[in-house]
Amino acid sequence: MFVSYKWLQDYIDLTGVTAEELAEKITKSGIEVEGVEVLNEGIKGVVVGHVLEREQHPNADKLSKCLVDIGQEQPVQIICGAPNVAQGQKVAVATVGALLPGNFKIKKAKLRGEESNGMICSLTELGMEGKIVPKEYSEGIFVFPSDAEVGLDALELLNRDDEVLELSLTPNRADCLSMLGVAYEVAAILGREVKLPETDLEPINEKASDYVKIKVEAKEDNPLYVAKIIKNVKIGPSPLWMQTRLMNAGIRPHNNVVDITNYILLEYGQPLHAFDYDRLSSKEILVRRAVDGEKFVTLDDAERTLTSDHLVITNGTEPVALAGVMGGANSEVTSDTTTVLLEAAYFNGQTVRKASKDHGLRSEASARFEKGVDPNRVRPAGERAAYLMAKYAGGEVLEGTSEVDTLTVEPEVVSITLEKINRVLGTDLQMNDVKEIFDRLQFQVSVEQDTITVTAPTRRGDIRIEEDLIEEVARLYGYDNIPKTLPVGSTTPGKLSAYQKKRRVVRQYLEGAGLYQAVTYSLTSADKASQYALEKREPIRLAMPMSEERSVLRLSIMPQVLEVLKYNSARQNDSLAVYETGAVFLSNGEDALPIEIEHLAGAVTGLWHSHSWQAEKKAVDFFVVKGILEGMFAKLGLEDRVQYVQSKVEGMHPGRTAEIRLDGVNVGFVGQVHPTVQKELDLKDTYVFELSLQAVLQEETAPLQYNSIPRFPTITRDIALVVNRETVSGTLKDIILTTGAPLLKEAEVFDLYEGERMEEGKKSIAFSLKYLDPERTLTDEEVTKVHERVLEALKEKAGAVLRG
Incomplete structure (x- = not known):
């Protein structure tokens, strides 16, 4: 609603209150004033002129040479290009030195050899929008009524010496969609009377x-x-x-x-x-x-x-x-x-x-x-x-x-107690204070003991319940005047739970590792709902889905994360790394709400790092993604409790996929997406992981302990073991570390050989073993004794023998 400050003065005395001050008071009383526009801002020197003579410009078909009286001693000559300019008109003239919108200054000029001392203006040149200009003047100058006095300020006659308040009204305040409605509102704010328009007529x-x-x-x-x-x-x-x-x-x-x-x-x-x-x-x-x-x-x-x-x-x-x-x-x-x-x-x-x-x-x-x-x-x-x-x-x-x-209109009658008003607002208002506010609003009020009964006028259709009356009291009493109070009773300071802190650690770690967070829909299609699910259950279908693509609650985040990769890859973003933490939904029976479990999923494709000046490029592989997870588990203090066991997952590469176990319990998987799926999504080699974040973060971890830096040297022994091709290195490593404890501290694979010189069905795996006693220097005899025990255990439990 646009409210003219000058027009508003027809209904209410605004003496002593500027447009800016009025805007602030209206805003503080609950109706936001988005701004106050000064209509003549940046315009000066525009007066009413009288066209005494008009003749064709001698050197231009579309220009007129006009002699214009602008209230000075002598008329001035003005060259005008408007097609509707004519002798006898009263027009708006921007005199020499005048300023028009856009910081356009009027100067003396010569147009096609004829002197021009000013400019006869159209309304658009005075800052009005073309769509509100009367049609007869939309393509030419504006003509004042014949009784307009020459030399007067043209902007004043056009009511451009005005300020317009733009009210941002909420739907309940339809009463202020009129000048009278705003006048009633301002009258209540200022405590003044409303003057109604004249309607007396003689029929x-x-x-x-x-x-x-x-x-x-x-x-x-x-x-x-x-x-x-x-x-x-x-x-x-x-x-x-x-x-x-x-x-x-x-x-x-x-x-x-x-x-x-x-x-x-x-x-x-x-x-x-x-x-x-x-x-x-x-x-x-x-x-x-x-x-x-x-x-x-x-x-x-x-x-x-x-x-x-x-x-x-x-x-x-x-x-x-x-x-x-x-x-x-x-x-x-x-x-x-x-x-x-x-x-x-x-x-x-x-x-x-x-x-x-x-x-x-x-x-x-x-x-x-x-x-x-x-x-x-x-x-x-x-x-x-x-x-x-x-x-x-x-x-x-x-x-x-x-x-x-046939209209029957009964004004709303609402009663409220003074005690409730003060209790809700936290004030200590007296009955006279509240009654005076309703009187200013021109509401009919009756008081009986502690109860106030208000009859709201029909113009205020938003007054219906007690809370409406409380709002009226609050806004006219002044929100700034309401005392500040603290809640009564015991309070618990807000903080992150242990689970939330761990989740934040996970997110910060993954982002630090170079993965971007994705946020995808929890709704998916029926054919994607069960893909990559850690726990297979019947998908939950919406009763009224928006579309078939968003008709089922997901059981896994992985399909959505792969869609993110597909979308970005199609836009020539070849090297991508994203993760998402979000809920999956497991059916809990036909008439029961589903179980929500938070999962973590990630996907990486393309180059992991590229140093072109060093001619070095490294594509993502299984061990990059596994390393990201190992770093995350280390951050959570779970690195010693996690195992990676080779497995098969539908939709994953059969030879490059591992099950993630926490204390022997399956919590997720990591590996490469199956080549056929990659082809369908038009992706390069893509490595992914998904795990039950809820299961991981709910695990208790031991307090952080620090070990002193070893003062004594370590002894390293390398062994190459010949084993069956089906034997995995993780099994051998577990045997080595278990048997060699406590002196054997580390065992790492550094070589794998399956070449021509190996017996059919066999392979060679080489380990580097590190022995250490933090209290003393080990002797060769002590190390040899433990080392032989390790070799013997490998032979007995895994059929592994030293390579000759």
Whole structure:
């Protein structure tokens, strides 16, 4: 809602309160003012000029040489390119030295050899938008009424010496979609009186009811319809002050009758419509639901196909207006109109919204009906419009109205105790303080002991319950004045749980390792739901899915993470590393809620690192991803409790996949995506992992312990073992470390040989063993004794012999 500061002063005394101060007070009282626009900012030196002479420029077909009186001693010559400039006009002139929008300074100039001392301006050159300029002046200069005084400030006559407050209204404050509504609000804030507009008129000795009969079939959609008749109107431009007020509010002026209806829309918040009475070709107005398929041409010359959901105003047979939205071309006011039928009605907001939405016709009128208009302003708005038409269109208003009234409006009555107001707000207000606030709001108030009973005016349709009254007290008392209090009772300071801290460690570690976090949908398709699931259960289907692609709750994060890789790879991002922590959903029975378990999944493809200046590139492989996981488990203090066991997982490479076990329990997997899946997704070699993060983070870890740096030297022995090709190195390593404890500290694989010199079905695995006693220096004899015991255990448990 755009609120003119100057216009607002017609209804309330704003002495001592600037527009900026008013904006701050309105904002603090609960309605946000988004900004205050100074309309003449950056403009000066524009006056009213009188074109004394106009002749064709001698050297240009499209320029005019004008002699203009601008209120100085001598008229000045101005070259003008506007096609509508003519002798005798009163125009806006930017004098030499004037400043126009865009920091455009007017200087003396010569145009095609002729001197020009200023500029005759159009409204757009004075900062107005082209869409709000009257059509007759949209492609030329603006012409003032003939009584405009030469030399006066043109911006003042155009009401550009004004400031406009832009109110950001919430849907419940429809009362402030009018100047009067804002005036009531400001009056309550400032504690001042509201001056209502003048509506007194002298009707002629004819009755409106003799000219038209009103009939309403759809009474629920239109409980009140009031028609006034104004005869002998003279269609012409509306007064300049009215035109400029409309333009400042973003509405284009048309003619005096139409402008008056738009003016009342802004003033009262009540939409009106003016019909050309003679073009109705009937003495009846019938309000009914449209017939399915009925055709109707609106004012924008578009043919509309109506349905039975739409409410129409008819002349008894054919539609002449789409109720509350737009009038019809067959009854619009034109330059030949002499008799006007003025409609003031109360339409159901939902019916208006349906028609507005169906036809894409959202107007100022429909917006107000949708949010709710004051039913008690319907008649006053019509009377005010008739008064203005008599005054500015020379009309003669017929006595009375023709109407249908089945509207029953009862103001809301709400009671509340002073104790509750103070308890909710944390204040210590007295009864007189609260009553004074409601008096300023012009609410009827009665007090009985500690109870306040408020009768809210119909303009305030948002007042319905006790909390609404508390809000009114709070905002007018001043939110800044409400004392600051702390909650009563014991409180627990907020902090991260142990689980949350560990999850944060995981995320920070993975991001430090070069993986980007992804966030994907928990919903997937039925064919992807069970892929890579750590625990197989029946997928849970939504009762009303948005689409088949988002119809089932996921059992694994991996399919979504692979989709992330596919999406980015298709956009030429070849080297990718992503992870996601999120919930998977396991069915818990048909009539029970699913179990949510947090998983961690990651996927890496392309080059792990590339140093082109060193001619070094390393592609991602199994051990890169396994190393990332090992580092993560080390961060969590679980590295000694995790094992990697070769396994087969559907959708994974059969020879490059390992099961991740925590204390012997399967918690996930790591490995390469199966080549056929990679091909389907158009990915290079891709290595992934997924594990139950919940299972990992819920594990208790021992307190961190530090060991002193060894003071004594270690002894290293290397062995090459010949074993069956099916034997895995992890089994051999476990035997070595178990048998060699406590002196044997480390065992690492450093070579694998399966060449021609090996016996069929055999392979050679080489280990480097490190022996250490932190308390003394070991002797060769001690190491040899343990070393031989290790070799013997390898032979007995794994059939491993030293390679000759």
